[in-house]
Amino acid sequence: MSKVIHDLIILENRQPGPEYHVLVCKAPETLPVCYPGQFAEVAVPSSTHAFLRRPFSIHNVDYQNNTISFLIKMVGQGTRTLGQLPTGTVLNAIYPLGKGFSLNQAEPVLLVGGGCGIAPLLFLAKTLKLNGYTVHCLLGGRSADDLVEIPEFRETAEVYLTTEDGTQGEKGFVTQHSIFRELAGFTRVFACGPEGMLRAVALASRAAGVSCEVSLENNMACGIGACLCCVVETRKGNRCVCTEGPVFNVLDLKGWESPQEVADNCPVI
Amino acid sequence: MSKVIHDLIILENRQPGPEYHVLVCKAPETLPVCYPGQFAEVAVPSSTHAFLRRPFSIHNVDYQNNTISFLIKMVGQGTRTLGQLPTGTVLNAIYPLGKGFSLNQAEPVLLVGGGCGIAPLLFLAKTLKLNGYTVHCLLGGRSADDLVEIPEFRETAEVYLTTEDGTQGEKGFVTQHSIFRELAGFTRVFACGPEGMLRAVALASRAAGVSCEVSLENNMACGIGACLCCVVETRKGNRCVCTEGPVFNVLDLKGWESPQEVADNCPVI
Amino acid sequence: MPDLSTTLHQLSLKNPVMTASGTFGYGKEFSDFIDLASLGGIIVKATTSEPREGNPYPRMAETASGMLNSVGLQNKGLDYFVKHIYPELQQINTHIIANVSGSTIEGYVEVAEKMAGLDHITAIELNISCPNVKQGGMAFGTSVTSALEVTRAVRKVYPKTLIVKLSPNVTSIVDIARAVADGGADVLSLINTLLAMAIDAEKRRPVLSTVTGGLSGPAVKPVALRMVWQVSKAVKLPVIGIGGICNATDAIEFFLAGASAIQVGTANFINPRVTTDIIKGIEDYLLRHNLQTVRELVGSI
């Protein structure tokens, strides 16, 4: 599974929500095999404010058209610059990086995503479906504006929605969604989103005796295990999120079991 | 004569020669009165490589359409970024800066320009013509590629051309052009271009007893007299090119009289 | 409206945003762009006892997110300042602070003494950190003993607010800060420029006539923040933060690190209105964070 540096060409830049952009990019040579949960390190073209590359999950891969997509939430200078790029722009990316979700699971599986954590789940859902799985997918956000790519998810999964303000789906945090009452019926939960949400999902999964994998975000300088800046505390010591993650089984993460921390972090979806 | 900071809008970006761009820009409010030889400090939009503003002479002013133009030669990252800007881009500029050419002259006057030193001469020629002058204009370059905006000059002045490689006009350096044999017939020479050329023109003017003003280039940080980085040695001591120039009478410049220095610098057009 | 006022020893500033010496001329260079009276203060360019022509051209080089300068304290000298520049400065309705430079202790003392007699100069900033002069300058600011000595000598003749500006080109900025405090400084300002160099690879020679020069701009901000944090924790004097400040967020970072006020330098070259934007941005920040005064931020990390 070797990594490539590609000058991708942006074929399409659509805006599925006020703060989100999907960049569909053509690769200059045959796409390498990518796994759901892996990510890319993308250079922000000629930006004064983004010195380092920015990591983004692989949102979708279309081997037939040789395209790779990213779902990007506008949060700072780097992402805003990327969101404004016109089609035809060259985007330099290093990928596929990191380890993805474990795909050797019994079904049914529940995918849980919040905010830009939705990004890797589409590729994951599609891959699981391709392998014959029944996929359930719970997407949450502050408001309806954060729920993007729903039509795409509906094509591949049973979709459940929740918003904090009740503007779409059930009202509340993802862990308050009714599907969580049936959690014990799932064999595994795959989650990606803000840390507070992930911790709440991890705790609920533990309580229901369901195995849970989360994709972590983190400050990264290199994305390839060279700088050791992106560590997370695991039971085996500090580990690089970029090479040994970004997907971790929550059982391996240190400090992810205390209900107190979860309570502190929960509202920060 | 107060200075303004304007978010100009690029209306037109044309390429009069392989290495030159003319940016015609609309001002957001009535243009301030500008004098030929004055310049603007232009911010290079979102460039990693141009931290400071870049100085450019005012190439043309159209008060009726409220536009100001710059003729930019591609020499480094900053100018290259500017050259690639599409119409509609916002260009932040501080102008008009510095002191221009002396306009209270008896005619006939000779304008001499080389390379991007052609830039201020169009505005100067137009202004002189408007005031009823007969304007003679000698433009020089390495090759025909460096001779840009000739049609525009022809509208306002008697134009003479020279190239080092003889691809257009007379062959040789500007000071070797036949018009220089008639130099004594002019009352003043206005020149702008590389330092070597300016020194040669200054020397020739001195020899012919003709007064000579040159527009100097220089590394500038602020363009408004605040940093004192842009000095030139004058007979009165170090003076800022950005406020007391960029146009100087060569008699005021220290070290501009030695034929030795001229010889050393001459070929560097 | 949040309260932006701040105090530096005996100086009450309407807001904590000042301009750094050598980057703002004598103020009037910017009067087409901003209302000078809206500033917390203006540190005017360096004055030495004798006129100085400064260093030969080239004196400037652009670097990644920064610039080098080797101006070398060009100024018309103390007498010219008092006769011709001071009367103009009197028209500006904010604190005017003189940046006092020299190559000998006597030189510093002479300028300070004369400045003390000028009513509208409410403080002086002792520049013991200029890297661009052969003698004196930074040499005073990089040794504990000479920093102490020059501060003490100036203190004797200068009764008003005495700010001392520190050089970052030292192993321990805290040691120098303590020495200067012992010498009688009222306020510390930091940082001056980092000693640095640029080379023209094509011409194969140094860009600056002086070979080395002073680095300023956003590139140095992380170093400046660190030093402000170290000094404000170690010394009880108020600190003015300087180095790479380009916007209100940068300014807030310096307050959090322990600065009671800030100076904006290089950023004035890029945006002559930057100080006005920063003042407005600090106000917005305080409102957004529900803070009544900017003073609540100072040293609060």
Next chain:
Amino acid sequence: MPDLSTTLHQLSLKNPVMTASGTFGYGKEFSDFIDLASLGGIIVKATTSEPREGNPYPRMAETASGMLNSVGLQNKGLDYFVKHIYPELQQINTHIIANVSGSTIEGYVEVAEKMAGLDHITAIELNISCPNVKQGGMAFGTSVTSALEVTRAVRKVYPKTLIVKLSPNVTSIVDIARAVADGGADVLSLINTLLAMAIDAEKRRPVLSTVTGGLSGPAVKPVALRMVWQVSKAVKLPVIGIGGICNATDAIEFFLAGASAIQVGTANFINPRVTTDIIKGIEDYLLRHNLQTVRELVGSI
């Protein structure tokens, strides 16, 4: 074809482009992108006598044209290095240089002694300049006496090429360089990172878990160039230039300033192929300037 080879004491390098410790892992992280054997050398990440977990997260902050890190020498320790990492390094056909770190002189000596026994480690780089550890590290590199002491102690046990890596966080880099030369160093490398800090204005707290960290990247290049120039003029040892090198032009500037070779650090994160580009760019430069060898450039300004 121009000759890119260069010599550092007993080391003959095929070209002067190496990778900086802590920014290139153990090489293999980059093997998908470049041919490791094409490099002049690889300085692998710091090794300490005992395993270290490094500092808590967050350890990184982006700054203007640069970054801060406070990794804190995370590594699996000397024994693990010898048993598990060294065998892999033996496969790489270029100079492999160990970066030796510690918090006590005994620690440095222990690592150096063990490294001396590993054939494929052709030199060590003594890291007396890491700003990210509480004890030792930079403390050794910011005092003339302790820099001398640790160099001398390691020299006694290490017969091969001894490189000592200097800290820029000092008043006089030349004094430290001289001390290290007296202690028996064969080669000097500089600079390590500048001690610096970043603050999150919204969260109102330092970005790094350790508050301060080390600044690297293009922002520091002008300071690094100045120090390389000063040291190579003052000390007769070969110098390796480090700090913000991103392209061949940057590398050439360091050669002109006096460096016999260079190391590329942070730029590897932005472009994992940058070293290959730099080697190619140096060749092009030599051809364009009609130079036969890269050595002609060294110190030639």
